[in-house]
Amino acid sequence: MRTLIKHAVINGRCQDILIQDGQIQKIARGIETAADEEINAQGATAIPGLIDVHVHFREPGLTYKETIETGSHAAAHGGFTTVMTMPNVKPVVDTVDKVAAQVALNQENSLVKIAQYGALSADLVGQGAADLKAMARAGAMAFSNDGHGVQDAQTMLEAMRAAKAADRVISAHLEDDSLIQGGVINAGPTADRLGLPGMTGLSESTQLARDLVMAKETGVRYHVAHISTKESVAQVRLAKQMGLNVTAEVSPHHLFLDDGMIESDNPMFKMNPPLRSKEDRLTLIAGLLDGTIDMIATDHAPHSQEEKAGSMHDCSFGIVGLETAFPLVYTHFVKSGLVDLETALKWLVQKPKEVFGLENAGELLVGDQADIALLDLIHPYQIDPERFESKGKNTPFTGQEVYGKVLKTFVDGNLVYQAKKE
Structure with missing residues (x-):
């Protein structure tokens, strides 16, 4: 052809x-x-097909929110030709058999290329690392307990050692449950004004500090998912200066929105991690520009209309992003003159491909x-x-x-x- x-x-x-x-x-x-x-x-x-290393396609088990088919259509509509799907479906992708079954399901139903994450531990919350090396052989391209912070340090240490042996990246959802305290929005003046429980940024940055010490010890390829605070940016910058094999992603919503823009108790502004302060947002942009943050990833998280209705007290965390990511990045960063298109594509194509070893993704070069x-x-x-x-x-x-x-x-x-x- x-x-x-x-x-x-x-x-x-x-x-x-x-x-x-x-x-x-x-x-x-x-x-x-x-x-x-x-x-x-x-x-x-013409640009190379975009790469998103953090999406949720909800199949199996949660197909009323999204399916592999509809998610892949959304990716294609957004210009994405390769995505990486998280393991927090039902059942969780946490064994060799489940990895193999999920990879086959992806191939059967997707318009775009899908690289599959495996879970770090059983059911995302279990203690002790799963069999990461065997899951890697079965097709898991990386590992994450996305949706849950790894609460047990020994489990994370075991997972890091196993991921290092399997030559796979760990993508860390950073969240210390003991510091969440029912928060649904960033702790601060907006939470106080709206009468909503706040979620401190310490839940992210303290767990990151723990993980970076262990990443240095193990030499694992460690990736920070949806980084959101200025303290986390500073830690990643220092870790890179120390020579750790650490990378980070930031979502479009954390780049272009902050909690000062939330005028009312609006469920569409509820995501995890939450929108942080303007100072955090500007620090994220600076971190992206100076290379501390390596890439942009959407954390595409579809929910039903009912799940995103009512108050932030009760609605689900998360927003969709595949179909808005490129236009938002292009409009706010490229058309504004902050960066050129080549730089934006570094964040949306080259760096994701390089960090996660996605060799079958094209870069608009002869032979690709x-x-x-x-x-x-x-x-x-x-x-x-x-x-x-x-x-x-x-x-x-x-x-x-x-x-x-x-x-x-x-x-x-x-x-x-x-x-x-x-």
Whole structure:
């Protein structure tokens, strides 16, 4: 199968892309060759398919929130061609057999490439590390107890040693349960004004301090999921200066929202970790710019309408992010002039691929797999959850005007998403 994409903009120049059997064969201006399919990009910007190392697709067990199929459609709509799915489904992906079954289920139902996490311990909360080395052989690309902080230090130490032996990354959800105290929003003036229980940032930073000491001892590849506080950024920066093999991700919502923007008891602003202070948010941006934070990941967390209704007291934690991530990053960071598109793609493609060893993800280079997104960077549009492919419509960004609409997405040269004509 030969596909020719004509008149795409790559690095500011009009180029054509020739795809042969799922791989990029040539990128040049004015390619003239026979092709089974020719697509006129009409000046759309071509970028490598994005990579999200932190998503929740909810299948099996929680398919009323999302399925692998709907989640992969949401990914393609957002320009993502590779995602990494967390193990907190039902049953939890915590054994060799469950890893193998989940990998097969992913392959059967997904439009995009999925790399699967395995759990660090049984049912995410059990003491003692799971058999990480065997799960790695069965297809687990990394390990996490996302949704739960590892409360027992010995369990985390065992998991680090096992992950090191298996040459896999540990992605740590940092949360000391003894410091949460029923918090549903960041502790501070906004929580006090709204009469909501606050969640201190110490629940994150104290557990990070513990883990970094053990990461130094074991040499594990240690990754901080959804970093949210200025104290955590400072710790990661120091750990890198000390030569630890430590990386970190930040979510778009922690970059572009803070608790000072929460005007009312609105469930769409409830996520874990919570939106922190403006000072924390600006520190996260600075950490991303100076390389302390390596990448952007969405923590895509779909819920039903009923679960995100009422008060923050009772509703579920989490928001969707796959279909808003790129336009938010492009609008706030690239179009504003803070960084160039190449830098944004480093956070959304190159670093995720490098840190997690995702060798089958393309980077829009000759010889790579043809994972490509075509974008309209010129015309603004408003974020509308009713147009999401995800089952989840839970986002605080409804109505925001953004740039960077995804027009087409290709995985291994196959068209998996095409924007509807308006």
